[in-house]
Amino acid sequence: MPVVDLAVTSKRDLNAALHALTADTNETLWHVANPEGAHAIAAGVDVPITVEIDGHAGYYCAGMNQRATVIVNGNAGVGVAENMMSGKVHVKGDASQAAGATAHGGLLVIDGNASARCGISMKGIDIVVKGSIGPMSAFMAQAGNLVVLGNAGEALGDSLYEARLFVRGSVQSLGADCIEKDMRPEHIEILTRLLAEAGVEGVSPQEFRRYGSARGLYNFHVDNASAY
């Protein structure tokens, strides 16, 4: 089990070592010590390994992740798991802004809170936040599921496309073109699966409300032609 101490080894060397791995590697569990908020730790990993970061991570931790499981035993800075394609990222503490931004796939689990713009422009990722999320989350979200066990801040889902938003607590306000929608059996199914995958117990899918796009901004409305 390789242990990379960032007090001794440079982050560039760590990431280069992770990028050099092949899918059949026997080194499947990596530990990163003394992260001290360094940026881009374990970004761009493309093999099915587990990387545990023992401390707080800086910006873009596990960005562009494919196939790997990245666990942050601390907080994560701006843009954790941004543009993730597949795999899993688990933040044991809080996440800063733009968690899971633009990500196409995989699962992002945040045990604490996520601040502003969580899931901005998400394109297929599943995000489960056990705490609350900040303002302008899921802005222009296109696909995927955002599950929030706590509350959502202002302007949730502004200019949303087809992502599904599930919030258990209060929503401070909905953004433009975002509305509450019925919870149908297929949504209960999705929620049940995601809660299980995120290791959430004792919370029923029925406790959530679903929000999605009113699809009012999809097409140009001819009544607005005079504005030009």
Next chain:
Amino acid sequence: MCGIVGLFLKDPALEPELGRLLADMLVVMTSRGPDSAGFAVYGAGAADQLKVTVRGPRLDDVAAALADLATATLRDTHMVLAFAASDEAAVRGWLALNRPDLVVTGTGKRIELYKEVGLPRQVADRFALPAMAGTHGIGHTRMATESAVTTDGAHPFSTGRDQCLVHNGSLSNHRSLRRRLEHEGLQFSTDNDSEVAAGYISWRLREGDSLTAALEAGLEDLDGFYTFVIGTENGFAVMRDPISCKPAVMAETDRYVAFGSEYRALVGLPGIEQARIFEPEPAHAYVWERN
């Protein structure tokens, strides 16, 4: 870009270490702002004393000429003149008459304010920041985007006694706000938008607002992106714009409150492992004051 840091001590036992801790925080933020750096430290002061920090050439001459009135402490390009409050008119009169070339960077009972062009490490060392003691301090590392890399453009900006501000962001209505504040009698010495923000807070405080009320009023009147860290004689405040455009992270323990643009800036603080780490909410005034 720019990096900002702040440290407000609760535990007096840490006061001799303020400068060292603040310098380390500042140096970590070099990657966010390598052009120039500046800091304000709230050190010792007395009720009937004033301190004026001036910047410019030939400061030895100033010290000699004012030797009867003021105690001068020279630090590289800056000098702190400490004198009895009753002698303020005499000291200012002499400076205005004989040395109009000097820039006053800060005035107050306790504030000392230094800024220079160069890497944060160099700036901190030139002024011997690591050896400074105090109750709180704020600092800034600048990556200039819209105006020249000059000492005048470096932060912090002080527009009122013992008040100063550092800013990460940019304001879009600073021209019109400046005209309004000039009508209110405020004076500005640079074209910098951040100086206008500092002036705005000074104006609100002058009009009787609390620090919290002044920052909340700014939500209406300041248009643009900002994370501010503000120092007053006894206080320390943080404010982010309503969409939290610029990064911010804070740590609080029984011994201190600390601010950094990034968590990296905080890792050298004592007991950081046990600190409560949090991200300040947008449009919310965070204020700490000592009695």
